Amino acid sequence: MAHNNKGVVKRVEWRISVGDGSSERVGHSCMWAMTASLALKLYMFMKKAWEIGLNDPRKFIHCLKVGIALTCVSLFYYLKPLYDGVGGNAMWAVMTVIVVFENTAGATISKTINRICGTSLAGFLAFGVNWVARRAGNEFEPLIAGVSLFLLASAATFSRFIPTIKARFDYGALIFILTFSLISISGYRVEELMNMAQQRIFTIVIGTCLCIIVSLTICPIWAGQELHVLVTGNLDKLANSLRGCVTQYFSHSEASAISDDESNRKLLGYKCVLSSKATEDVMANLARWEPAHGCFNFRHPWKQYLKIAATMRNCASCIDALIGCINSENKAPDQIKKNMRSISLKVVTNCASLIRELALTMKNMTNSCKVDILIMEMNNAAQELSDLLKSYPKLVDPSESHNAQDTQIEVAAKIEIPVMEIIQVVTLASLLIEIVARVKCIVKAVEELSDLAKFKPAKSKQHAVENKFSPDQEKDEKTINKIQIVF
Secondary structure, X not given: OHHHHHHHHHHHHHHHHHHHHHHHHHHHHHHHHHHHHHHHHHHHHHHHHHHHHHHOOHHHHHHHHHHHHHHXXXXXXXXXXXXXXXXXXXXXXXXXXXXXXXXXXXXXXXXXXXXXXXXXXXXXXHHHHHHHHHHOOOOOHHXXXXXXXXXXXXXXXXXXXXXXXXXHHHHHHHHHHHHHHHHHHXXXXXXXXXXHHHHHHHHHHHHHHHHHHHHHHOOOOOHHHHHHHHHHHHHHHHHHHHHHHHHHHHOOOHHHHOOOHHHHHHHOOHHHHHOOHHHHHHHHHHHOOOOOEOOEOOOOOHHHHHHHHHHHHHHHHHHHHHHHHHOOOOOOOHHHHHHHHHHHHHHHHHHHHHHHHHHHHHHHOEOOOHHHHHXXXXXXXXXXXXXXXXXXXXXXXXXXHOOOOOOHHHHHHHHHHHHHHHHHHHHHHHHHHHHHHHHHHHHHHHHHHHHHHOOEOOOOHHHHHHOOOOHHHHHHHXXXXXXHHHO
């Protein structure tokens, strides 16, 4: 009996020891799995960050510029002669570089000027209030300081809600509130307020000047150039979307039905036009702070780019409605589409060619004689499309289609089927005519820009007629000819 008990105890001990070893192995495997998962996530993060840098190397350059600025300003702490000149307030220069330095030159200059103006104005007002409060005596000094802080801080905060101030001086108003609060509050206890304020303003000026020098001298990124590239690129996207959607609608080949990713991106390019308003507003605001650079003068009409972008969004919204009409469930018969195909494609081709020519005009900042020719051809094509719609025979002639015994319901039944057959192509043609009108608005806005920015004069008309079509426009013509040959 005792022998059996000993055996049972040994087996239990063996089981317990085996169980402890397996739990340790499970714990180690879980740790390894978590480590591998973290390493994989870190690798994917680094890979994505590297791809972002490769797609836009200017991000790497901006990081290096910030590092250079911080290294230079930190010398006021590391070198004793410089440190003795500014004292412990050298940290304000470091903070200024961190807060002020931005990706584009316009943003850096904007924040720099706002910080200097806000700090200087707040400092002068705070000194004035402090001087008056001290002359009033110890009893009224805290009262005057508190009331002035309440009034000026409230007024500066309210000014941030005013659109014109918020657009250009929002950061300056924020710095004004911060500086005035610090000086007015600390001035109540600090005796050498003037010396401290002078050192802080001096260090802030050092930091801001260093930011401007580094931003403008080392591979500068101009907000105005970014806005120019964005607007001209959106013009090309608008032309590609307009041409692609209508061409795809009138093409019934299997290859066109299954399009690749690149063609889909071109087809949906108009959505970039619709969603770029916020970016354009920010860039236009920052571009006004920048000095003359490249082919852009100091007083370049950046606001006109916003007007051009607004007309482009109007046209893009019409293209959105056009795509909705094309993708509707109510499909038109092939025979009706065939009657509208040639003239519709002609309208689209002329509109796309004109938009591309406007983009080329803006890119080169040179007037073009092709614009007048393309406008005339677009108007002629739109007039032909309008005449085609007007020449459509009446679907049902009441004097011939029914007699006096026919009820209104019977007449409606006769009209309903033909109307539903052509409603898609008629809507499409009407939208194309509306797009022509909106393209004219884009032309007008670009012409205003050419007058304000003083674009270079156009080349001779003879040269323009000989080279009427760009490579993209010739591609449009070839595509339409292929579609017409198929049908």
